[in-house]
Amino acid sequence: MAPAATSERVELTRFCASKDWSKAIRVLDSLISRSASIQDICNRAFCYGKLELHKHVIKDCDRALQLDPAFLQPHILKGCALSELGRKADALLVWEQGYEHALHHSGDLRQLLELEELLRTAKQGNDALSETRAASVPLSESRSLSNENSSETDKNQDRLAQLCGDACDKSEFF
Secondary structure, three states: HHHHHHHHHHHHHHEEEEEOOHHHHHHHHHHHHOOOOOHHHHHHHHHHHOOOOOHHHHHHHHHHHHOOOOOOHHHHHHHHHHOOOHHHHHHHHHHHHHHHHHHHOOOOOHHHHHHHHHHHHHHHHHHHHHHHOOOOOOHHHHHHHHHHHHHHHHHEEEEEEEEHHHHHHHHHOO
């Protein structure tokens, strides 16, 4: 590795350790402009996620997935960003695609387990929502049922939000 790139990586590590995500992004911009490494692109997406710049996360993850569709980290980060934007169905689709790639290619086991947990929670939320919509009961009973299912959906959405936050926090910065 060239001395300039080494010093930038040291700087990047320092900025991330101090949670100065904006400065970390600038360093990553410089590294990516010289050599678009998939890990640097994912690291920048991770930093954007910490700043809640979800559209930037999605853009970087799309770029990373063009380079390697089997790489799990962009699937996790993109799904979390979509979920944070309220696009739960899109998030579920991205996580399912990542899971399918992981099953057919060797992947990071830790990230595969994260993806499984995200999928399980997202699907539970969708099941509760489907039950609410499919229920055809008298109006007097529907309010009670709707409130129960809504409460269950809210719990699943809270769990999904927590998992997304945990997944972003757990995603190692390389």
